[in-house]
Amino acid sequence: MQAKEAAQRLGITQRMLRHYEKAGLMKVRRSENGYRIYSEADLRRAERIYDFIVTGFSTREIRTMAACLSDEGAGPCEGGIEKLSQKLVHIDRLRSDLDSRREAIVDRLATLRAALSNHLEESEPYHAALDISASEVPPRGRRPNPAGVNSNAARR
Amino acid sequence: MQAKEAAQRLGITQRMLRHYEKAGLMKVRRSENGYRIYSEADLRRAERIYDFIVTGFSTREIRTMAACLSDEGAGPCEGGIEKLSQKLVHIDRLRSDLDSRREAIVDRLATLRAALSNHLEESEPYHAALDISASEVPPRGRRPNPAGVNSNAARR
DNA sequence: CAGAACACCAACACATATGTCAGGGTTCAA
DNA sequence: TTGAACCCTGACATATGTGTTGGTGTTCTG
Structure with missing residues (x-):
């Protein structure tokens, strides 16, 4: 299928598809006239790329795990x-x-x-989100990971 | 605590903390001299903000769900x-x-x-192959210009 | 007091993801 | 043949997240 349909089926723009290609994340076959021809496998790959990006990875990072993008994991x-x-x-x-x-x-x-x-039961009036009243409230939810050992930042 | 310690405990930079503040995602108390004073609650909030960002959200989006940042996740x-x-x-x-x-x-x-x-009795010599050679991915942001070459003059 | 260690802020630099527009082909149906 | 609907490339534009730098005030300690 050609660009427009591919993009529509993935719910992203043609621009983005072209971007992934230019970033070296996927290669798309061309017809004689130079038009891109997307295969189903291409769609799957593009969707994975998109998922990665939307999840906070950069194309640079994704490129280092290119093998994770193809359909067959054992292939490459x-x-x-x-x-x-x-x-x-x-x-x-x-x-x-x-x-x-x-x-x-x-x-x-x-x-x-x-x-x-x-909240539905208490029906308490909500106070502005930015209101941090500085009170040292005991840890409440989301507490594992006490000291920013953030798998992503300091891991270098 | 002040900036440096806060940043260290979160494993991020002071610059990022300032950025979150400027983006309107949190406000930090100041001492008389204008220094920021981070509370434990501030740390928790900043950590959440960071988690969101690392997960692919923009500060703009996060601002939309400011209520998800405070310790009490009640609000809208x-x-x-x-x-x-x-x-x-x-x-x-x-x-x-x-x-x-x-x-x-x-x-x-x-x-x-x-x-x-x-095939061969000795299945030992290649253990090194399992080592993590860590293909590091450089972080975002400005990088020191390798050779004072201004490769793109008129762009601002 | 001098100097180190911090703090603050603004402004500029970069990389990345996307949008958008311009200049030009190709296909196909009226 | 003409026009709509696609496609292509390239370049410029904008938003974001961070790094970096420079100028400057504040605190602490020898």
Whole structure:
């Protein structure tokens, strides 16, 4: 299919698809006239790229885990045990990154949901979000990870 | 506590803390001399802000769900919940993708290892292959110009 | 007091993701 | 043939997150 349809099916813009290509994250076949021809596999790949980006990864980072983008995980890894192992390392690191991000979000969600249902019963007037009354409220929700050991910042 | 300590405890820079403040995501008390004084609550809030950002939200979006930042998640946080849920869709999609891929690779690895050790009695010499060589990805933001070459003059 | 160690702020530099527009082809139907 | 509807590339524009720098006030300590 060509650009417009591909973009529509993914719910993103053609511009973004072109961007991924230019960033070296995917290669798209062209027809004689130079038009891009997207395959289903291309769509799948593009969607993964998009998911990565929307989740906070940059194309630069994504490029380092290119093998995670193709449909067959074992494919690009035929180079041998060493390469496979390396891929494994990358994928595991990615996974743990995603895990922490997901965990944080899930926690946050749970806390918010609880607070919300609580709020419905209490019906207390809400005070501005920026009102931090400086009171040292005991840890309440989202507390694992006491000292910003943030898998993403200081891990260098 | 003041800026330096706060930043260290969160594992981020003072610059980022200032940025969150300027973006209207938090306000920090000041002492007479104008120095910022961070409370524990401030730290918690800043950490959440950081988590959101690292997960792909912009300060603009985060401002929209300011209620999700305070310790008491009561207020009108519905929008936040929805956005977080949306984010979860992407993350979970990636996770499941990665899971299957990882499985395939592990299998393949096992197979190759078996075949290998079957072929030669000594299955020791390549352990180094499993080392994490860490292909580091440079952080965002300004980078020192490698050679004082102004590669793009008229752009501002 | 001098100097180190911090703090503050503004402004500029960069990378990245996207939007948008310009100048130009290609296809196809009326 | 003409026009609509697509496609392409490239360049410029904007929003964001951070790093970096420079100028300057404040605090603490020898």
